[in-house]
Amino acid sequence: MKMNPAHQQGSAKAFTLIFWLLLMGSLTLFFNGFIEQKNNPNRHLVETGAGATDVVLLRNQAGHYVAPGFINGYEVTFLLDTGATNISVPATIASKAGLKQGRQAMVTTANGVVPVYATELDTVQLGGITLQHIQAHINPHMSDDIVLLGMSFMKHLEMTQRDGTLTLSLPGI
Template sequence: MKQDSSQRSIAKLFTHLTWIIILGLFYLLFQDQLLQKNDPNHDLNTVENDQPVVLQRNRQGHYVAPGNINGQPVRFLLDTGATDISIPGALADKLTLIPGRASYASTANGTIKVYDTQLDSVALGGLSLPNVSAHINPHMQGDTVLLGMSFLKHLELTQRGDTLTLKH
């Protein structure tokens, strides 16, 4: 009787392990598809070759892409409604940015105090610009940088369907 109970326990254990392995394989199989829908530009290479950058819109309708600020990797959300690049306060600390003069910015949630800063370089794909104005937003959560017009105004933007092409 003891052996029969032991065999059932082992069978249960193998059944559970089988399901865990199957679920793990499904996760690995669909992980790339989920990443592609939420961040279709995740593999954009940042190289300084002045080549046009072609971005795909994510499933929320935004253009997000990896880039660099002062040679450090960041994640950008393109925002043509933002005057400057807006950097969350915690990320600005990690990037060792120096907050400058306090100013006020109008946002969808009202007017907030931000701090001006100057970025040595900003890069998105093959596009790079030196000396770009930005502000540090201590109220902004997360690690996503709003890539505003202080960078985008220097580029030609062409949108067709779900694709945005940027070039000098």
């Protein structure tokens, strides 16, 4: 049985279209992973060191240290910010993590003076480091889903920065 030439041509076009769609989809997945790796090279944070309490972070392409972590068991992405006095949690994340909004305060940010709300975090975890009862504030003016990990957490750690890496550890361990 011979196939109709018009039918053969239609099948060839369909297979060509499917091929290109699969190729484009594969390339999109590959490059999304590539871009994510450049923006957050620590997305698969591994605990290192004796007792797994040292955390080694790689600097991203913008020169920042970004890493996954947890606030009260809720998964977040941290941007380490030694210029921030407290941990600053966007209101959308605070709501999802069940944080209680406390007293209003005014803070100075890169975008000017804004009102924020005090809160206390039961636990903050970054790799193998977990600290309890950490002061933070809820910032309704932060539009993204990145938590600024400020000095209310970092002041409890020893920090060593060398060759594009930052090593965090608990003192005396």
